Amino acid sequence: MEYQEAKDKFISTWGSLGTLWGINKAMAQIQALLFVSTKPLSMEDVMEDLKISRGNTSMNLRQLMDWGIVTKVLISGERKEFFTTEKDVQELARIIAKERSRREIKPVIKVLDEVSSIKDDGTEKTKELIKQTKALKDLTDDLDTLMNKLVNQKQNWLTKSVLKLMK
Amino acid sequence: MEYQEAKDKFISTWGSLGTLWGINKAMAQIQALLFVSTKPLSMEDVMEDLKISRGNTSMNLRQLMDWGIVTKVLISGERKEFFTTEKDVQELARIIAKERSRREIKPVIKVLDEVSSIKDDGTEKTKELIKQTKALKDLTDDLDTLMNKLVNQKQNWLTKSVLKLMK
DNA sequence: ATAAACTTTCAATAATTATTGAAAGTTTAA
DNA sequence: TTAAACTTTCAATAATTATTGAAAGTTTAT
Numbered sequence: 001m002e003y004q005e006a007k008d009k010f011i012s013t014w015g016s017l018g019t020l021w022g023i024n025k026a027m028a029q030i031q032a033l034l035f036v037s038t039k040p041l042s043m044e045d046v047m048e049d050l051k052i053s054r055g056n057t058s059m060n061l062r063q064l065m066d067w068g069i070v071t072k073v074l075i076s077g078e079r080k081e082f083f084t085t086e087k088d089v090q091e092l093a094r095i096i097a098k099e100r101s102r103r104e105i106k107p108v109i110k111v112l113d114e115v116s117s118i119k120d121d122g123t124e125k126t127k128e129l130i131k132q133t134k135a136l137k138d139l140t141d142d143l144d145t146l147m148n149k150l151v152n153q154k155q156n157w158l159t160k161s162v163l164k165l166m167k
Numbered sequence: 168m169e170y171q172e173a174k175d176k177f178i179s180t181w182g183s184l185g186t187l188w189g190i191n192k193a194m195a196q197i198q199a200l201l202f203v204s205t206k207p208l209s210m211e212d213v214m215e216d217l218k219i220s221r222g223n224t225s226m227n228l229r230q231l232m233d234w235g236i237v238t239k240v241l242i243s244g245e246r247k248e249f250f251t252t253e254k255d256v257q258e259l260a261r262i263i264a265k266e267r268s269r270r271e272i273k274p275v276i277k278v279l280d281e282v283s284s285i286k287d288d289g290t291e292k293t294k295e296l297i298k299q300t301k302a303l304k305d306l307t308d309d310l311d312t313l314m315n316k317l318v319n320q321k322q323n324w325l326t327k328s329v330l331k332l333m334k
Numbered sequence: 335a336t337a338a339a340c341t342t343t344c345a346a347t348a349a350t351t352a353t354t355g356a357a358a359g360t361t362t363a364a
Numbered sequence: 365t366t367a368a369a370c371t372t373t374c375a376a377t378a379a380t381t382a383t384t385g386a387a388a389g390t391t392t393a394t
Contacts, residue, residue, distance in 0.1 A: 003293050006285045010300055013278040019186065020271055024382070035303075036296045043341075053384045058342060079392070080340060089302045093310070104187055111180045118173045126170050129203045133177055135256045136202075143260070150313075191352070210371075220354045225372055246362070247370060 007036060011050070022100055023067070026052060027060045031069060031085050040073045040082035068095050090151075097151040105144045112137035174203060178217070189267055190234075193219060194227045198236060198252050207240045207249035235262050257318075264318040272311045279304035 001009075011032045018028030029050055034041060041049075047057050061083055064070035069092065073082045086092045116133040120126060168176075178199045185195030196217055201208060208216075214224050228250055231237035236259065237252045253259045283300040287293055 001281065001285045003285070003288070003290070003296065006282045006300075007296055009278060010282045010296070013275060013282075017271070017275050020189065020267075020275075022187065026382075036292075036299050038291050038295045054341080055343075055385065056383055059383090062342085087299070089299075089306045093306060100187075104184070108180060108184050108187075111176060114168065115173045115177045115180075118168045118170065121170070123170070124205050125203075128205045129170065129174055129177070132203050132254070132256075139256045139260060146317075193352075221371080222355065222373075223353055226353090229372085 010036060021096055022104065023063070024060070026050070026056055027063055030057070030060050031064055034070060034083060034085035035087070037084075040075065040084045042078075042080050042082050044080070046083070067099050094151045097147050101144055101148055105140065109137060109140050109144065112140065177203060188263055189271065190230070191227070193217070193223055194230055197224070197227050198231055201237060201250060201252035202254070204251075207242065207251045209245075209247045209249050211247070213250070234266050261318045264314050268311055268315055272307065276304060276307050276311065279307065 011029050014032035014035075015025045015029035018025050021028075023031075030046055033046060033049055043054065043057050043061065046052075046061070047054055050057075061070060064085070065072070070083050070085045073084055075082050086095065112133050116130050116137055118126070118130065120130060178196050181199035181202075182192045182196035185192050188195075190198075197213055200213060200216055210221065210224050210228065213219075213228070214221055217224075228237060231252070232239070237250050240249045240251055242249050253262065279300050283297050283304055285293070285297065287297060
């Protein structure tokens with residue numbers, strides 16, 4: 001497999017995986033492109049490489065910046081803006097986990113908490129709703145905490161030690 | 168908040184969360200409905216409660232069965248089929264983690280592995296592609312392993328001990 | 335101040351994904 | 365064996381989501 005083929009394969013795979021970590025295709029592809037690029041890219045560069053429109057590029061770069069995954073870099077002597085992504089995978093995972101927790105998991109925990117706190121009127125169906133949503137809330141809470149703790153360690157030692165523990 | 172309101176809120180929240188665990192809205196809502204129901208439901212019951220068509224119900228129940236989350240139950244004296252979902256959240260998480268790993272994560276790891284194994288032609292961009300996809304592959308591998316190990320413990324002790332370890 | 339270089343916005347459109355409903359298929363009771 | 369009860373399939377349609385491109389907006393150099 002040649003460089004270009006490998007690169008394209010990486011970008012399209014990472015793009016279609018976007019849903020798995022909660023972002024859209026173009027966003028994931030732009031991030032992937034920046035991730036394997038040796039230097040910051042301009043909007044023009046991204047448009048050309050991925051064959052997407054200027055508007056699309058602009059909007060998705062903005063979103064990536066909102067996530068904190070992509071940053072603008074100023075290149076002296078250049079008028080246009082250039083972009084890079086976080087290059088360290090551990091840090092990338094940390095940012096993504098934190099954002100997904102904040103945007104999606106925390107709000108769900110809140111709803112589960114509200115639902116599981118309704119007044120027990122003594123009927124079987126109410127008891128079941130309370131019991132099951134409570135169980136789901138506790139599990140989601142645990143997994144959210146675990147995920148954040150795991151990924152919050154900037155160093156690698158924790159992941160390694162946990163993996164070892166579980167072998 | 169009354170029973171019906173709480174139930175609807177749970178179902179719609181869980182439904183819109185579907186994407187987070189990789190299934191569609193109707194599928195997630197059907198699962199949620201069964202999850203808080205005190206007894207198995209027929210296709211008719213599901214259709215009525217969620218106000219979705221027969222075809223939609225049939226197709227999504229089938230998918231939930233493919234995932235191993237929902238099972239048919241035979242009720243003696245009844246001609247039609249009834250359905251229940253796994254009621255234990257730990258077991259539910261185990262099944263979901265296993266399926267997502269198999270369907271989505273494993274194939275991505277395979278591609279990352281292929282891409283990171285291309286011949287190093289000495290150019291900077293090839294070196295970067297190899298380095299970055301390799302790092303991503305290793306991380307994905309670790310997280311996949313961790314997730315499966317964590318969630319594979321049928322008992323609760325592991326999650327608890329890991330949470331304690333990290334406090 | 336102005337115009338060129340560049341970026342953002344957003345209504346229109348395209349692409350994708352979900353849903354319907356009715357016909358075809360299957361099972362069971364009599 | 366047949367017809368009623370029930371389930372599945374799938375082409376058509378609806379709903380949602382992503383993408384475009386051109387006009388409006390902004391910044392910078394002169």
